[in-house]
Amino acid sequence: MKTAAEQAGAVRLRVQPLSRPGVWLRAGWQDFRHCPGPGLLHGALAWLFGFVLLQGAADRFWLLAGAFTGFLLVAPIVATALYAVSRALQQGRSVGWRLVVESWRPNHPNLMAFGLLLGLAGTGWVLTSAALITAWAPAPVNSPMDFVRLVVLAQDGWLFEAWLLLGAVLAAPVFASSVLTIPLLLDRRIGLWAAVLVSWRCVVDLPVLMALWAACLMGLTALAMAPALLGLPVLLPILAHASWHAYQDLVDASAVPQRT
Template sequence: MSNSLPSARNPASSSASIIVRTIGTAQPISWLLRAWHDLMRCGWISVLHGVAIALIGALMLWLAHDRFWFMAGAFSGFLLVGPVLATSLYALSRGLERGDKPGLAKVLETWLNWKHGRVQAWGEAQWRLVQFGVLLALAGTAWVLVSAGLITWLAPVPITSPLVFIEQVVLAREGWLFEIWLALGGALVAPIFASTVITIPLLLDRQVSIGQAIAASWQVIFANPVPMAFWGALIMLLTLLGFATALIGLVLLVPLLGHASWHAYRDLLDVSALPEQEQR
C-alpha cells in the first residue's frame, strides 16, 4: 500500500512515495523489546524523560486534588500530548540507528535546536511539531468538555470527585451512563489515535507537512487494523499501570513507550524516498 506525498519543501515541483507496510498482530511486542534495548543503551537520559513526566503528572494531581474534571482533563491531556513530549526519545532512538552517541546534547538539539554551543532559531520542522501539539491539546480540551457535559446532564448527582464518579457512574445499578460515556470516549479517542500513531516520528524524521503525516498515520491504521488496535491497547494498559503505581511506574514506562513508538514508525513506513530533515 502506498501513497504519493509531495516534499514539504517544494510540494509543487517534486514528489516522493511513502510505502505503508503490513505487519503481524504480535509485532508491537517486538517494539517494546527493542525499546527496552534502547532504554538500556541511553540509560539515565531516557529515564530522565520518565522522571520529568512523572513529576508533571504529580503536580497536576496535586493541583486537581478533589476537583474531578480538572483531574480528568489532566489525564486526558497526558494521553494526548504525551507523544509530543516524547519527541526527544524518538530522536535518541533515531540517533542510535545512525550510530550517534546518546546523551543530553541530542535532547537539547531536539527541543532547542542547539548548535555550536548556543540555541539556534527554530526551523519549519520544530514549528510543525509545536502546531501539532497545540492541535492535540485542543482535541483533549474538546473531549473533557464533551465528557463533562454528558456526565453533568445525565448523572443523578453532581460529580465533584473521583469517588463520586465511581459510585454514581461506574458502579451505578440503573441506567447506561457509564456505557454511553465509554462509547463516546472511544468514538472520540479512536480518530485521535489514528491521527497520531506515527505522525510525530515522521515529522521529526522527514520533510512532510502535518497534513501529509496525519494522512500517512491513517493509512497505517487502515493497512493494519488489528495490530494497531493491539498497540493502542498496550499503550493504554501501560499508561494506566503507570498511574496505578502512584506515577512511579511512568519513570520507566514513558521512555519505553517513546522508544517503542519510534520502532513502530520504522516498521510501519518505508520513507526512504522522502527527503530527511536537516541534521542538527
C-alpha cells in the same frame, strides 16, 4: 510544491504480523537500557507533574480529568527527544544531552502545530465528557470519588457505558492521526497534513495490528499510572522508544528527504 496527498503517496507502508508489538516493546527496552538518562528524566518529570496534579486537584474532578487527558494526548510531543535518541542509536551516532536539548527547542513548526491540535482535541474530549456526565449523572460530580460512585459503580442506567463509548469514538481518530505522525515529522522533511495522512493510511490498511498496538499503549500506560504513577519513570520512555521502532517497521519513507 507537492500537495499533502502527493507527499503522503511517496511514503510506502510495510505489512507486519500481529506479533510485532512485542518486538517494538523489546526494542524500546533495549534503547532505554543503552541510554537510560533521557528516558528517566522524561519519566521523572511526568511522575512529578502527575504527583503535583493529584495533590492540587484531588477534589476537582474536571480539572484533574482535563489535565491528565491533555497530558496523555500531548505526551508524544513531549517525548520527541526520546524518538531522537532512538533514531540516533539506530544510526550508530553518539547520544548525549545536547541531542535532548536540541530536540526540546521550538524550532519545528509542524511539531508545535501538531501539539496544539492534540491539546485542542483533549480539551474537546473533556468538555464533551463533562457535558454528558453533568446532564445524566443523578448528582453533581465534583471529585474522583463522586465519579466512581455515581458513574462507574451506578447500579442502574447506561451512563458509564455511554461514557466509555464516547471516549472510544473520540480517541480513535486522535490515535489514527498521531500514531506515526510525530516520528515521521521528526525523521523526514514532510508536511504536517501529509504525515497525518500516512498515519491514517496505516491504521486503515492494518486495522487489527494498529488496534492491538493501541491496546498495548493504553494498557501499559494504565499499568504505569495505577500504583501512584510509580511506573511512569520506566514505562513511559520504553513506550516512547517502542513507538519509534513501530514507525520504522511500518513506514518506508526513503523517497522523502531525511532530516539531519
